[in-house]
Amino acid sequence: MRRKFIHHFFRLATGLCAAAACAVLGLIVWAIVKRGWPAINWRFFTEQILLVGADGGIFYNLLGTGILLVTAFCVSAPVALSLALLHGVYLPPKRRGTLALLLYILNGVPSILFGIFGMIVFVQFLGWGKSWLTGGILLGFMILPTVTIALMERISAIPRKFGEAAAALGLRESQIIRAVILPQSVGGLVTGSLLGLARAAGETAPIMFTATIFAGATMPSGIKESPVLSLPYHIFILAQDSFDPAVGSKLWGTALTLLMLVFLLSLAALPARLKLKQPAHHD
Amino acid sequence: MTDPSLFQIRGLTVTSGVLPLLQSVNLDIPAGGVFGFIGPSGAGKSTLLKSLNRLLELTPGLSITGEVKFKASPIYAPAVDPNALRARIGMLFQQPVIFPASILANVLFGVKRLGILPRRELHDAAERALREAALWDEVKDRLKGSALNLSIGQQQRLCLARTLACQPDVLLMDEPTSALDNRSTAAIEDLVLELQSRQPIVLVTHNLPQASRLCGRLALLCAGRLVMFGPTAEVLDAPALEQCLTPSSC
Known part of the structure; x- marks a missing residue:
């Protein structure tokens, strides 16, 4: 009797928690759509800011965020690929944990610290002033853990037999990486990048001192x-x-x-994420 | 004086931690015909086979001692490039390993990257290899199609074609028919008999009738030790075979 009560109690409690989480998300979306929808029309996307934000559109804001995201992708993709290969191919198994730990620590660095770091190094020390490149680099490093870990998972899911068969044909390690590992880990790069960029699109702290201004650019x-x-x-x-x-x-x-942009990026990553759960290939 | 044996194995010992997988194996594999390794599961047949092209080194945590000579030159010498060695020694695995790409890309997977043929000859090389593997007529109209759509028997012949395209000096086969149905098994067996006239083949099998059909000579392994070797009929009739295949005797 008591056991049954506990069972039902916990089921109710978990259900309520899930409902609360969904309700918060629903409320946010509802509030933003309700107030934002009337402002949205074609002009809003194609015109620049007028009257200090009271009129006009957000064309150059969209463009700027696009530039920052593309730069962040270009910065993070090669570094993430190198780290994931280091993890999956070159490092002895004992060291792999250390690399993963470092990535989790990097993931935990507060975004405002990225902003301060960028301001000291790029804005002041290198004398770039505010620059799109600084913002792209900082966002690229912010999403690096997400991209790298997605790639690492994908690479470790490649069945051993592929590497073995390629090695038996006499291919060098570098050829095996190019012919076997890279083609089979592209999905991880795309998924990780889209999820990371969805996060980076809304980040304010890293770019507010280093890359972005309110009007005139x-x-x-x-x-x-x-x-x-x-x-x-x-x-x-x-x-x-x-x-x-x-x-x-x-x-x-x-x-x-911004919300639609983030949803689109997350949605685009969904098919590849669902596929990630399955084994990489037919046996 | 030329040495007639293809592989000379002396005191080959392989251990995984403290567990011995092979214990000081001495064996000469002749340079012609089909040579078979037989024995119960876990006897070390595959380990021995993979030590012949140094593929064993890719398994972490193994220690390999002793000497293996391929055509009279020691393959574990420090100056030997294991990749160049593996390119000369073809290998067919238990399960066909098909890369997620077209049939043509699979056939050319090795030969294209080894750089042993000029680009314009690659297509002919693919056709030749597919004919040798008795697969050409079945796939010639869909070379650009995905190799994953082939039946498992066709996939294994595709793997054979991929290896043959690299023109190896010898073929190693690790239980190549154990994943296949009877018809595909017969096709692979026919190919083994046909190919042996051109290049020596070393075959691992746990199927004694297959060993008797295909192999000229056999080596019997049991619990990491070489029990006996010699002409096929002799090994298959030996009392040691019976003992070896009875559980708990090794």
């Missing part, structure tokens, strides 16, 4: 003193100044745009 033409506009920083600034209802409407529109 268009397409960057160099590296030094070449900031971009961005979606999260736009939200950050407008939120501090949202007594004006016109500004408020643009704020929620930008928030909805």
